[in-house]
Amino acid sequence: MNKLLIINPGSTSTKIGIFEDNREVKSFTLRHEASVINSFKKVIDQFEWRKDEIKKILTENNESLDSFDAFVGRGGLLKPIKSGTYRVNEAMLSDLRKSIKGEHASNLGAIIAHGLGTEFGKESFIADPVVVDEMEDLARISGHKAFEKVSIFHALNQKAVAKRYAKEKGVSYSDLNLIVVHLGGGISVGAHEKGRVIDVNNALNGDGPFSPERSGSLPVADLVELCYAGTHEKAEVLKMITGKGGFVSYLDTNDAREVEDKALAGDAYAMKIYSAMGYQVAKEVGAAAAVLSGKVDAIILTGGIAYSKLMVKLIRERVEFIADVVVYPGEDELLALAEAANRVLSGEEEAITYE
Numbered sequence: 001m002n003k004l005l006i007i008n009p010g011s012t013s014t015k016i017g018i019f020e021d022n023r024e025v026k027s028f029t030l031r032h033e034a035s036v037i038n039s040f041k042k043v044i045d046q047f048e049w050r051k052d053e054i055k056k057i058l059t060e061n062n063e064s065l066d067s068f069d070a071f072v073g074r075g076g077l078l079k080p081i082k083s084g085t086y087r088v089n090e091a092m093l094s095d096l097r098k099s100i101k102g103e104h105a106s107n108l109g110a111i112i113a114h115g116l117g118t119e120f121g122k123e124s125f126i127a128d129p130v131v132v133d134e135m136e137d138l139a140r141i142s143g144h145k146a147f148e149k150v151s152i153f154h155a156l157n158q159k160a161v162a163k164r165y166a167k168e169k170g171v172s173y174s175d176l177n178l179i180v181v182h183l184g185g186g187i188s189v190g191a192h193e194k195g196r197v198i199d200v201n202n203a204l205n206g207d208g209p210f211s212p213e214r215s216g217s218l219p220v221a222d223l224v225e226l227c228y229a230g231t232h233e234k235a236e237v238l239k240m241i242t243g244k245g246g247f248v249s250y251l252d253t254n255d256a257r258e259v260e261d262k263a264l265a266g267d268a269y270a271m272k273i274y275s276a277m278g279y280q281v282a283k284e285v286g287a288a289a290a291v292l293s294g295k296v297d298a299i300i301l302t303g304g305i306a307y308s309k310l311m312v313k314l315i316r317e318r319v320e321f322i323a324d325v326v327v328y329p330g331e332d333e334l335l336a337l338a339e340a341a342n343r344v345l346s347g348e349e350e351a352i353t354y355e
Contacts, residue, residue, distance in 0.1 A: 002020070002346075003018070003019070003020055003067060003068050004018070004019045004068060004069065004070050004071070004072055004338050004341055004342070005017075005018060005058075005070075005071050005072070005113075006018075006019060006073075006334045006338055007054065007072065007073045007074065007109055007112050007113055007116075008074040008109065008331075008337070009046075009074060009108040009109050010185055011105045011184075011185030011186065011212075011243075012032055012034070012185050012212070012213070012254050012255070013032060014029075014032070014050050015027065015028070015030075015333075016054055016057070016058075017335075017338070018063060019334070019335075021338075021342055022335065022339050022342055024334065024338075026063075027334060030053050030054070034213075034253065034255075038243075042099070043104060043105055043107055043108065044097055044107065044111070046105070046108060047112065050108055050112060051112050051116065065120050069122060070123045070124065070125060070345065071112075071113040071122060072113060072124070072127070072337045072338065072341045073109030073110045073111070073112055073114075073125070073126050073337075074106050074109035074126065074129070074156065074333065074337065075109060075110065075128060075129020075130060075131070075155075075156070076096050076104060076107035076108070076109055076110060076126075076129055076130065076131075077100070077102045077103075077106065077130060077131060078092060078095055078096065078131050079095065080131050080133035080150070080151060081129070081132065081133070081352075081354065082133075082352070083128055083155070084128070084340075084349075084352045085125055085344050085349065085351050086129075086352050086353070086354050087124070087125055087351040087352075087353070088110045088113060088114040088126060089353065089354055091354055091355060092110055092126075092354040096110055097111070102152075102205060102242075103242070104130070105185075110124070110126045113125070113126070123345075125337075125340070126337075127156065127341065128156040128159055128336070128340070129156070130152050130153060130155055130156075130203075130204070131152060132155035132197070133150075134151070134196040134198060135151045135198060135200070136198045136199060139199040139291070149202065150202060151197070151202075152202045152204045152205065153190055153197070153200040153202075154182035154186070154188045154303070155197070156333045157302060157331045157332060157336070158180040158182055158188065158192070158197065159336070160331075160335070160336040161180060161300055161302045162176075162178050162180055162300065164328065164332060165298060165300055165328075172195075173192075173195050174194050174195035175194065175195075176194070176298075177192065177193050177295050177296055177297050178192040178296070178297055178298055178299075178300060179191060179289060179296055179298075179300070179322075179323070180192055180300045180302065181281060181284075181285060181299065181300065181301050181302065181303075181306075181315070182302055182303040183281070183303035183304065183305035183306050184211070184303040184304050184305060184331075185211060185212055185213055185214075185254065186203040186204060186213075187201075187203060187208065187211040187216075187277075187284075187303075188200055188203035188208070189201055189208060189285055189288050191291040191292050198291065199291045205241065205242060206218060206241045206242070209277060209281045209283070209284050210245060210246040210276075210280060211245075211246045211247075211277070212246050212247040212256050212305075213243055213244065213246050213247065213248045213254040214241065214242050214243075215241045215242075215246060216245070216246070216280060247273065247277075250269075251269075251270060251273060256304070256305045256311075259273065259274050260274060260308055260310055260311070263310070274310070274311070274314075277311075278315050279314070279318070282314070282315050282318035282319050285315070285319045286319065289319075289322045289323075296322055296323040297323060298323050298324050299319055299320075299322060299325045299326070300325075300326050300328060301315065301325060301326070301327045301328070302327075302328045302329070302330070302331065302332075303329075304329070304330060304331070306329040306330070307329040307330065
């Protein structure tokens with residue numbers, strides 16, 4: 001039996017799970033206030049703080065870190081790579097520390113897993129990071145040859161729930177056309193054609209629907225004017241896109257539950273912004289349906305915000321004409337990471353080397 005500690009840093013929380021093989025024994029969600037997150041200049045600066053928070057909750061629950069056989073982190077913004085399980089190595093850590101493809105909390109997954117693994121003499125892994133790339137060539141064309149669209153999305157959870165849906169239907173994931181919507185701190189809408197995500201919005205860097213803390217697509221000319229107005233530094237503008245966009249910009253919070261509560265309590269402005277996010281998600285689903293030529297077996301809503309009956313209603317009423325809407329609230333990411341690491345530890349598959 002392998003005892004694993006699974007570490008999944010998100011933009012507003014850190015989720016950890018204790019697994020014995022593929023059985024979840026315990027799990028915890030450490031929720032982080034926006035004020036604390038924003039006190040760090042860079043995501044990488046959160047490493048020691050988040051690691052200490054993990055050690056603290058485990059100690060409080062009488063879990064010895066030395067008892068784990070391996071530490072498994074969520075993958076971050078690395079170079080585009082194929083789907084699979086990777087052993088954390090120096091090349092990977094170097095790219096994450098340099099933020100070669102941008103800053104995101106998921107960058108901390110491998111770093112924390114490796115830090116704990118080094119401290120306790122155990123192995124560390126990641127699996128299906130956000131840069132898994134299966135996009136078709138047509139999907140990469142942006143509209144100007146100086147720019148190319150890239151694949152950055154919630155690959156781990158999207159793949160996990162798509163496979164879960166297929167299993168429940170008694171068919172192969174590779175036989176289905178699905179649209180999977182991850183609703184979280186970031187929002188990604190993937191067109192899954194026969195087991196491959198052939199198109200997906202860049203859920204991190206200003207593409208697709210806005211989310212609790214990301215701007216999504218913005219009017220490009222207006223953004224250029226802002227950049228050259230001399231009123232904002234580069235870092236400030238990038239933060240407007242990722243970190244201080246979306247709900248944070250409009251309502252000064254990245255907590256979707258808080259916005260929903262205000263909306264349901266009669267706050268008209270909160271309801272307008274909350275509804276706008278659902279509207280934009282529905283538009284992106286429609287675009288994904290066009291990518292799949294209208295041949296869609298199901299639309300899957302997942303992620304933390306999929307617990308919201310209001311958000312599900314806002315999306316469902318605009319897209320259910322395309323296909324049945326199935327809701328898997330929350331995430332299967334902890335289990336997916338455990339399964340990936342166990343396949344390597346059991347010898348079922350080889351860990352891939354990141355280069």
